[in-house]
Amino acid sequence: MTITQLEYIIALDTYRHFSTAAQRCFVTQPTLSMQIQKLEEELGTKLFDRSKQPVIPTETGEEVIQQARVIVHKVKMMHQLIKDKQGVLQGELRIGIIPTLAPYLLPMFLQPFLAKYPDIKIWVKEMTTDILVEKLKAGKIDAGLLVTPLQENAIKEYPLFYEELVAYVSKSNAAFKKTYVLADDIDLKELWLLEEGHCFRSQIINLCELKKQSKDHSRFEYEAGSVETLRKMVEKNNGITILPEMATLDFTSKQLNMVRHFKAPVPVREVSLVTHRDYVKKKLVDVLKAEIIASIPAKIMLNKNKNLVKT
Structure with missing residues:
Protein backbone atom coordinates (compact mmCIF):
# COMPACT_ATOMS: atom_id res chain seq x y z
CA MET A 1 0.00 0.00 0.00
CA THR A 2 1.37 3.41 -0.98
CA ILE A 3 0.36 7.01 -0.37
CA THR A 4 -0.03 7.37 -4.14
CA GLN A 5 -2.56 4.55 -4.23
CA LEU A 6 -4.51 6.19 -1.42
CA GLU A 7 -4.48 9.50 -3.35
CA TYR A 8 -5.85 7.65 -6.40
CA ILE A 9 -8.83 6.14 -4.56
CA ILE A 10 -9.56 9.52 -2.99
CA ALA A 11 -9.52 11.14 -6.44
CA LEU A 12 -11.81 8.47 -7.88
CA ASP A 13 -14.21 8.90 -4.97
CA THR A 14 -14.16 12.67 -5.46
CA TYR A 15 -14.75 12.73 -9.22
CA ARG A 16 -16.52 9.36 -9.67
CA HIS A 17 -14.97 8.96 -13.13
CA PHE A 18 -11.70 7.20 -13.99
CA SER A 19 -10.71 9.60 -16.76
CA THR A 20 -11.34 12.75 -14.69
CA ALA A 21 -9.61 11.29 -11.62
CA ALA A 22 -6.57 10.37 -13.74
CA GLN A 23 -6.40 13.89 -15.18
CA ARG A 24 -6.54 15.40 -11.68
CA CYS A 25 -3.72 13.08 -10.56
CA PHE A 26 -1.66 13.83 -13.71
CA VAL A 27 -1.44 10.18 -14.75
CA THR A 28 -2.95 8.07 -17.52
CA GLN A 29 -6.24 6.32 -16.91
CA PRO A 30 -4.68 2.81 -17.22
CA THR A 31 -2.06 3.74 -14.59
CA LEU A 32 -4.66 4.94 -12.11
CA SER A 33 -6.92 1.95 -12.76
CA MET A 34 -4.04 -0.52 -12.38
CA GLN A 35 -2.85 0.98 -9.08
CA ILE A 36 -6.37 0.95 -7.62
CA GLN A 37 -6.76 -2.68 -8.72
CA LYS A 38 -3.45 -3.56 -7.03
CA LEU A 39 -4.63 -1.96 -3.81
CA GLU A 40 -7.89 -3.89 -3.98
CA GLU A 41 -5.96 -7.13 -4.47
CA GLU A 42 -3.73 -6.36 -1.50
CA LEU A 43 -6.73 -5.58 0.71
CA GLY A 44 -8.70 -8.54 -0.63
CA THR A 45 -11.83 -6.51 -1.33
CA LYS A 46 -13.40 -4.35 -4.02
CA LEU A 47 -13.36 -0.66 -3.20
CA PHE A 48 -15.47 0.54 -6.14
CA ASP A 49 -18.51 -0.73 -8.00
CA ARG A 50 -17.42 -0.31 -11.60
CA SER A 51 -20.78 -1.48 -12.98
CA LYS A 52 -22.38 1.82 -11.94
CA GLN A 53 -22.07 5.11 -13.79
CA PRO A 54 -20.79 7.23 -12.24
CA VAL A 55 -18.46 4.87 -10.36
CA ILE A 56 -19.38 4.58 -6.69
CA PRO A 57 -17.53 3.13 -3.68
CA THR A 58 -18.65 -0.16 -2.18
CA GLU A 59 -19.74 -0.19 1.44
CA THR A 60 -16.26 -1.33 2.49
CA GLY A 61 -14.73 1.11 0.03
CA GLU A 62 -16.40 4.06 1.71
CA GLU A 63 -14.78 3.16 5.04
CA VAL A 64 -11.38 2.58 3.46
CA ILE A 65 -11.55 5.90 1.57
CA GLN A 66 -12.49 7.71 4.77
CA GLN A 67 -9.36 6.37 6.45
CA ALA A 68 -7.30 7.14 3.33
CA ARG A 69 -8.34 10.80 3.56
CA VAL A 70 -7.14 10.92 7.18
CA ILE A 71 -3.79 9.31 6.30
CA VAL A 72 -3.14 11.51 3.26
CA HIS A 73 -4.10 14.60 5.26
CA LYS A 74 -1.56 13.71 7.97
CA VAL A 75 1.16 13.15 5.36
CA LYS A 76 0.41 16.54 3.81
CA MET A 77 0.61 18.11 7.26
CA MET A 78 4.13 16.69 7.69
CA HIS A 79 5.27 18.02 4.32
CA GLN A 80 3.72 21.42 5.00
CA LEU A 81 5.34 21.53 8.44
CA ILE A 82 8.77 21.16 6.85
CA LYS A 83 8.01 23.86 4.27
CA ASP A 84 6.80 26.21 7.01
CA LYS A 85 9.95 25.63 9.06
CA GLN A 86 12.08 26.33 5.99
CA GLY A 87 10.11 29.51 5.23
CA VAL A 88 9.06 28.16 1.81
CA LEU A 89 5.97 29.83 0.37
CA GLN A 90 4.90 27.65 -2.52
CA GLY A 91 2.11 25.29 -3.40
CA GLU A 92 -1.56 25.50 -4.33
CA LEU A 93 -4.45 27.18 -2.54
CA ARG A 94 -7.96 26.00 -3.40
CA ILE A 95 -10.41 28.71 -2.41
CA GLY A 96 -14.19 28.85 -2.44
CA ILE A 97 -15.92 32.22 -2.48
CA ILE A 98 -19.59 33.17 -2.34
CA PRO A 99 -21.09 34.91 -5.42
CA THR A 100 -21.99 38.12 -3.57
CA LEU A 101 -18.29 38.65 -2.73
CA ALA A 102 -16.47 37.30 -5.78
CA PRO A 103 -16.99 40.15 -8.32
CA TYR A 104 -15.82 42.79 -5.85
CA LEU A 105 -13.27 41.17 -3.55
CA LEU A 106 -11.31 39.03 -6.03
CA PRO A 107 -10.17 41.92 -8.28
CA MET A 108 -8.87 43.76 -5.21
CA PHE A 109 -6.34 41.20 -4.02
CA LEU A 110 -5.83 38.51 -6.66
CA GLN A 111 -3.30 40.13 -9.00
CA PRO A 112 -1.23 41.76 -6.22
CA PHE A 113 -1.12 38.40 -4.42
CA LEU A 114 -0.02 36.46 -7.52
CA ALA A 115 2.65 39.06 -8.29
CA LYS A 116 3.99 39.00 -4.72
CA TYR A 117 3.93 35.19 -4.40
CA PRO A 118 4.74 33.74 -7.84
CA ASP A 119 5.26 30.23 -6.44
CA ILE A 120 1.74 29.99 -5.04
CA LYS A 121 -0.96 28.83 -7.42
CA ILE A 122 -4.52 29.88 -6.61
CA TRP A 123 -7.59 27.93 -7.70
CA VAL A 124 -10.84 29.82 -7.07
CA LYS A 125 -14.44 28.76 -7.55
CA GLU A 126 -17.70 30.50 -6.71
CA MET A 127 -20.11 28.48 -4.58
CA THR A 128 -22.91 29.01 -2.10
CA THR A 129 -22.17 28.93 1.62
CA ASP A 130 -23.61 25.44 2.16
CA ILE A 131 -21.53 23.91 -0.63
CA LEU A 132 -18.40 25.80 0.48
CA VAL A 133 -18.68 24.47 4.04
CA GLU A 134 -19.31 20.95 2.76
CA LYS A 135 -16.19 21.07 0.57
CA LEU A 136 -14.10 22.47 3.43
CA LYS A 137 -15.14 19.59 5.66
CA ALA A 138 -14.35 17.08 2.91
CA GLY A 139 -10.91 18.61 2.33
CA LYS A 140 -11.75 19.51 -1.27
CA GLU A 164 -22.11 48.02 5.18
CA LEU A 165 -25.44 47.11 3.60
CA VAL A 166 -27.11 49.92 1.65
CA ALA A 167 -30.44 50.43 -0.07
CA TYR A 168 -30.49 50.93 -3.83
CA VAL A 169 -33.62 52.86 -4.71
CA SER A 170 -35.33 53.89 -7.93
CA LYS A 171 -36.67 57.44 -8.22
CA SER A 172 -40.25 56.18 -8.20
CA ASN A 173 -39.82 54.48 -4.81
CA ALA A 174 -40.92 56.39 -1.70
CA ALA A 175 -37.58 55.74 0.01
CA PHE A 176 -35.78 57.76 -2.69
CA LYS A 177 -36.92 60.99 -1.02
CA LYS A 178 -35.30 60.06 2.29
CA THR A 179 -31.75 60.99 3.33
CA TYR A 180 -31.43 57.86 5.49
CA VAL A 181 -33.69 54.82 5.45
CA LEU A 182 -35.01 52.41 8.04
CA ALA A 183 -35.86 48.76 7.47
CA ASP A 184 -39.51 49.76 7.88
CA ASP A 185 -39.21 52.05 4.84
CA ILE A 186 -38.72 49.07 2.51
CA ASP A 187 -41.91 48.03 0.75
CA LEU A 188 -42.00 44.26 0.19
CA LYS A 189 -44.07 44.75 -2.97
CA GLU A 190 -41.16 46.59 -4.59
CA LEU A 191 -38.20 44.66 -3.15
CA TRP A 192 -35.92 42.61 -5.41
CA LEU A 193 -34.31 39.56 -3.76
CA LEU A 194 -31.66 36.99 -4.57
CA GLU A 195 -32.78 33.41 -5.14
CA GLU A 196 -32.80 30.74 -2.42
CA GLY A 197 -29.41 29.41 -1.38
CA HIS A 198 -27.64 32.77 -1.04
CA CYS A 199 -26.76 33.86 2.50
CA PHE A 200 -27.21 37.48 1.36
CA ARG A 201 -30.88 36.72 0.72
CA SER A 202 -31.22 35.47 4.31
CA GLN A 203 -29.60 38.65 5.59
CA ILE A 204 -32.03 40.86 3.68
CA ILE A 205 -34.96 38.82 4.98
CA ASN A 206 -33.68 39.18 8.55
CA LEU A 207 -32.90 42.88 8.12
CA CYS A 208 -36.33 43.71 6.75
CA GLU A 209 -38.18 41.15 8.87
CA LEU A 210 -39.84 39.88 5.72
CA LYS A 211 -40.95 36.65 7.37
CA LYS A 212 -43.50 38.69 9.29
CA GLN A 213 -44.98 40.04 6.07
CA SER A 214 -47.19 38.39 3.49
CA LYS A 215 -46.34 37.92 -0.17
CA ASP A 216 -49.97 37.51 -1.20
CA HIS A 217 -50.27 41.10 -2.37
CA SER A 218 -47.26 40.88 -4.70
CA ARG A 219 -48.29 40.69 -8.36
CA PHE A 220 -44.88 39.56 -9.57
CA GLU A 221 -42.11 37.61 -7.91
CA TYR A 222 -38.60 37.37 -9.29
CA GLU A 223 -35.52 35.98 -7.54
CA ALA A 224 -32.21 37.08 -9.04
CA GLY A 225 -29.06 35.00 -9.31
CA SER A 226 -26.59 37.82 -8.69
CA VAL A 227 -26.20 41.20 -7.01
CA GLU A 228 -25.60 42.80 -10.40
CA THR A 229 -28.99 41.54 -11.57
CA LEU A 230 -30.63 43.13 -8.54
CA ARG A 231 -28.96 46.45 -9.36
CA LYS A 232 -30.12 46.36 -12.98
CA MET A 233 -33.67 45.41 -12.03
CA VAL A 234 -33.90 48.57 -9.91
CA GLU A 235 -32.39 50.72 -12.67
CA LYS A 236 -34.58 49.33 -15.46
CA ASN A 237 -37.73 48.23 -13.64
CA ASN A 238 -37.93 50.50 -10.59
CA GLY A 239 -38.30 49.17 -7.05
CA ILE A 240 -35.68 48.78 -4.34
CA THR A 241 -33.02 46.28 -3.29
CA ILE A 242 -30.19 45.90 -0.78
CA LEU A 243 -26.57 45.89 -1.94
CA PRO A 244 -23.27 45.15 -0.21
CA GLU A 245 -21.05 48.20 0.11
CA MET A 246 -18.31 46.91 -2.20
CA ALA A 247 -20.81 46.63 -5.05
CA THR A 248 -21.06 50.44 -5.03
CA LEU A 249 -17.34 51.29 -5.11
CA ASP A 250 -17.22 51.80 -8.90
CA PHE A 251 -20.65 53.43 -9.20
CA THR A 252 -21.18 56.44 -11.42
CA SER A 253 -22.50 59.65 -9.88
CA LYS A 254 -25.95 58.77 -11.25
CA GLN A 255 -25.87 55.39 -9.55
CA LEU A 256 -24.56 56.85 -6.28
CA ASN A 257 -27.56 59.15 -6.30
CA MET A 258 -29.74 56.02 -6.00
CA VAL A 259 -27.88 54.76 -2.91
CA ARG A 260 -29.49 55.35 0.47
CA HIS A 261 -27.65 54.52 3.68
CA PHE A 262 -29.48 53.11 6.67
CA LYS A 263 -29.86 55.19 9.79
CA ALA A 264 -27.21 54.44 12.45
CA PRO A 265 -26.34 51.92 13.67
CA VAL A 266 -25.94 50.87 10.05
CA PRO A 267 -26.39 47.16 9.26
CA VAL A 268 -23.21 45.32 8.29
CA ARG A 269 -22.19 41.83 7.28
CA GLU A 270 -19.05 40.13 8.61
CA VAL A 271 -16.75 38.88 5.84
CA SER A 272 -14.30 36.19 6.92
CA LEU A 273 -11.65 33.83 5.71
CA VAL A 274 -12.59 30.34 6.90
CA THR A 275 -10.72 27.05 7.08
CA HIS A 276 -11.29 23.59 8.45
CA ARG A 277 -10.04 23.36 12.02
CA ASP A 278 -7.40 20.80 10.91
CA TYR A 279 -6.27 22.65 7.81
CA VAL A 280 -2.72 22.11 6.58
CA LYS A 281 -1.52 25.16 4.67
CA LYS A 282 -1.25 27.59 7.56
CA LYS A 283 1.51 29.82 6.15
CA LEU A 284 -0.16 30.09 2.74
CA VAL A 285 -3.49 30.98 4.32
CA ASP A 286 -1.80 33.52 6.61
CA VAL A 287 -0.23 35.41 3.69
CA LEU A 288 -3.53 35.25 1.80
CA LYS A 289 -5.34 36.77 4.78
CA ALA A 290 -2.76 39.56 5.09
CA GLU A 291 -2.93 40.38 1.38
CA ILE A 292 -6.72 40.56 1.40
CA ILE A 293 -6.77 42.91 4.39
CA ALA A 294 -4.13 45.13 2.75
CA SER A 295 -6.30 45.44 -0.38
CA ILE A 296 -9.53 46.53 1.34
CA PRO A 297 -10.37 50.28 1.10
CA ALA A 298 -9.67 52.17 4.32
CA LYS A 299 -13.27 53.31 4.67
CA ILE A 300 -14.53 49.72 4.78
CA MET A 301 -11.82 48.69 7.27
CA LEU A 302 -13.17 51.37 9.63
CA ASN A 303 -16.62 49.76 9.75
CA LYS A 304 -17.58 48.26 13.13
CA ASN A 305 -19.69 45.23 13.96
CA LYS A 306 -22.23 47.15 16.03
CA ASN A 307 -25.24 46.04 13.98
CA LEU A 308 -24.31 42.67 12.50
CA VAL A 309 -27.11 41.22 10.36
CA LYS A 310 -27.68 37.50 10.86
CA THR A 311 -27.41 35.11 7.92
Missing part, protein backbone atom coordinates in the same frame (compact mmCIF):
# COMPACT_ATOMS: atom_id res chain seq x y z
CA ILE A 141 -10.82 23.17 -0.74
CA ASP A 142 -8.29 24.79 1.59
CA ALA A 143 -10.13 27.99 2.53
CA GLY A 144 -13.28 29.96 1.93
CA LEU A 145 -14.29 33.60 1.70
CA LEU A 146 -17.81 34.14 2.92
CA VAL A 147 -20.11 35.80 5.42
CA THR A 148 -20.02 34.70 9.04
CA PRO A 149 -20.76 33.66 11.74
CA LEU A 150 -21.47 30.10 10.56
CA GLN A 151 -21.85 28.36 13.92
CA GLU A 152 -19.98 25.32 12.60
CA ASN A 153 -17.74 23.59 15.14
CA ALA A 154 -15.47 22.12 12.47
CA ILE A 155 -14.81 25.50 10.83
CA LYS A 156 -12.40 28.20 12.02
CA GLU A 157 -13.39 31.79 11.20
CA TYR A 158 -10.99 34.72 10.74
CA PRO A 159 -13.00 37.96 10.34
CA LEU A 160 -11.46 40.26 7.71
CA PHE A 161 -13.78 43.27 7.61
CA TYR A 162 -17.34 44.48 8.08
CA GLU A 163 -19.24 45.55 5.00
